[in-house]
Amino acid sequence: MNLIHLAGIKKFYMNNNRKAYVINGISLKVDKGDFIVIMGPSGSGKTTLLNILGLLTEASEGAYFLEEKEVETISAKRRALYRNEKFGYLVQDFALMEEYSVYDNIILPVKYFRKRDSRKNLKSKVDILMKEYGIEGKLKDKVKELSVGQRQRVALCRALINDPEIILADEPTGSLDSKNTEIVINNLHKLNKAGRTVIMVTHNQELAKHATKTFIIKDGRIV
Numbered sequence: 062m063n064l065i066h067l068a069g070i071k072k073f074y075m076n077n078n079r080k081a082y083v084i085n086g087i088s089l090k091v092d093k094g095d096f097i098v099i100m101g102p103s104g105s106g107k108t109t110l111l112n113i114l115g116l117l118t119e120a121s122e123g124a125y126f127l128e129e130k131e132v133e134t135i136s137a138k139r140r141a142l143y144r145n146e147k148f149g150y151l152v153q154d155f156a157l158m159e160e161y162s163v164y165d166n167i168i169l170p171v172k173y174f175r176k177r178d179s180r181k182n183l184k185s186k187v188d189i190l191m192k193e194y195g196i197e198g199k200l201k202d203k204v205k206e207l208s209v210g211q212r213q214r215v216a217l218c219r220a221l222i223n224d225p226e227i228i229l230a231d232e233p234t235g236s237l238d239s240k241n242t243e244i245v246i247n248n249l250h251k252l253n254k255a256g257r258t259v260i261m262v263t264h265n266q267e268l269a270k271h272a273t274k275t276f277i278i279k280d281g282r283i284v
């Protein structure tokens with residue numbers, strides 16, 4: 062069973078009453094345990110594709126099968142649940158809330174979509190993750206007080222708080238020096254080896270060498 066199957070996906074935005082296609086007929090398959098790398102020039106549609114994969118953006122045409130269920134046929138409510146439970150997101154510059162505590166940043170995905178966790182349960186999940194990534198003791202610190210390395214670990218904890226099967230990473234190393242890039246990549250590899258599927262957009266050719274599949278996108282198509 063494919064974890065993900067995209068069949069002829071297109072996405073357009075209206076520009077002066079005309080359809081401007083940013084994704085123009087992409088078909089691909091992702092298997093459980095894959096480490097997928099998506100590359101391509103700036104503006105080629107990589108982020109849009111990642112957002113479609115992560116159920117953040119709806120495709121305009123084509124079919125998206127998630128575990129063989131066509132996403133279109135899933136109710137909006139269930140889709141939101143899937144989005145939050147199946148996917149963890151890691152983005153460039155981490156998109157953390159600077160003025161908030163580490164704890165509040167990590168639980169953000171839970172806060173928005175899932176109320177089922179008791180406070181105590183949640184706290185213990187956060188503790189386990191923070192320990193795993195060596196930032197225990199930073200729970201109440203504001204993110205703006207942290208180093209780059211600590212921030213990236215907070216971002217990883219946030220991506221993992223719902224124990225997602227799939228990690229979507231959009232240029233997670235884009236703004237990092239080589240040491241921190243290596244740490245992020247090693248962490249993604251560890252998570253992949255532990256059974257999580259990773260889909261990563263990157264400009265860094267070096268990082269593609271670990272991929273199980275690499276897709277090069279140009280003008281909204283796989284080339």
Ligand SMILES: Nc1ncnc2c1ncn2[C@@H]1O[C@H](COP(=O)(O)OP(=O)(O)OP(=O)(O)O)[C@@H](O)[C@H]1O
Nearest residue numbers: 074075083101102103104105106107108109110262
């Ligand atoms: N909401 C939107 N409305 C209109 N056009 C959009 C929208 N979002 C993205 N685009 C356009 O879609 C194209 C693809 O954008 P996308 O961000 O997916 O590219 P990318 O390959 O990730 O680029 P980069 O490497 O620079 O981040 C761009 O031309 C962009 O301007």
